[in-house]
Amino acid sequence: DKGNFEHFMLKEIYEQPISIEDTFRGRIAMDHSKIFLGGISDVMPQLSQARRIIIAACGTSWHAGIVGEYLFEEFARIPVEVEYASEFRYRNPIINEDDVIIAISQSGETADTLAAIKMAKEHGATIIGICNVAGSSIPRETHAGVYTHAGVEIGVASTKAFTSQVTVLTMMALLLGKTKGHLKDSVYKELINELTQVPDKIRAILKAETDIKQIADTYKDANNALYLGRGFLFPVALEGALKLKEISYIHAEGYPAAEMKHGPIALIDENMPVFVLATKDKSYEKIVSNIQEVKARNGKVIAIVTEGDEVIKKMADHVIEVPDCHEAIAPLLTCVPLQFISYHIAVMRGCNVDQPRNLAKSVTVE
């Protein structure tokens, strides 16, 4: 049931404050001092001693995996590789018994992801699932796992499942960082606190829908779009681009912002909208330079910035503000305006938002 919403995708975008709360329900202590992940407690020894973590997934779940890579390396200091399940399984990968494989899948049915974990299991690795659909095939093959509890996602373009996957990965990385002694108790608690503020911060972003819709209107006829981000926001750039292509059929590419000068910059002219993830973090100065590079070539810049940013406001064609947060939390906030952009552009172009052509919600073919 879509309730008062025109499409499931829009409903699911709006559900995110609740779906994220559902993801951490019962997993974060009331006083924000601790994280409990019952589903992986049995494999905590393997996880905290893992020589490396391999994340296997497809599509949007793969993007969540890259956020996971940055989180695990930052907080838990465990090397991570993020693999397209389809490439991983077919290339005779090196898998050891002290590797932990994390499969991320909304549906829990993606054929390549399922086959990848079956193979890794045969090599003796520990397999953990981060899935949304309870009782689906992937959770049945894993040794342990954490359900995302985002609720049923009907729109083919994944929105709330993505933010719940990132929420689980953040909780896992913090818990591991604490267990391994890399995170000071004060930092651990501060980050848990930040995480619990995400639903309210997303509520604030949802209020900007009308303004974001106007930006969508300005760029709805574009033939191409670029999405740029650095650090934790690089995977958000990939996800923003995927969301636009799959539902509006506009060609879009996501790049680490610094890679722009190695090729994509040649594409920039006055017809190219460039979405830049530019919240205040340690690469802020660098991203400001990237925006200048785009403007110097007459590209149109739509920047996602931290509330109150005055510097980028002067340079960009449009800014969309998100509440201030720790840089590790920023993917959860900055992806939301990009979901709105794709949704509104697709609706304005008359596309079937919930059932885009050629796509299926669950990809059970290899």
Ligand code: F6R
């Ligand atoms: C994009 C999208 C797909 C899925 C991919 C993996 O919006 O929905 O890219 O993310 O097919 O699906 P799951 O997560 O079910 O394994």
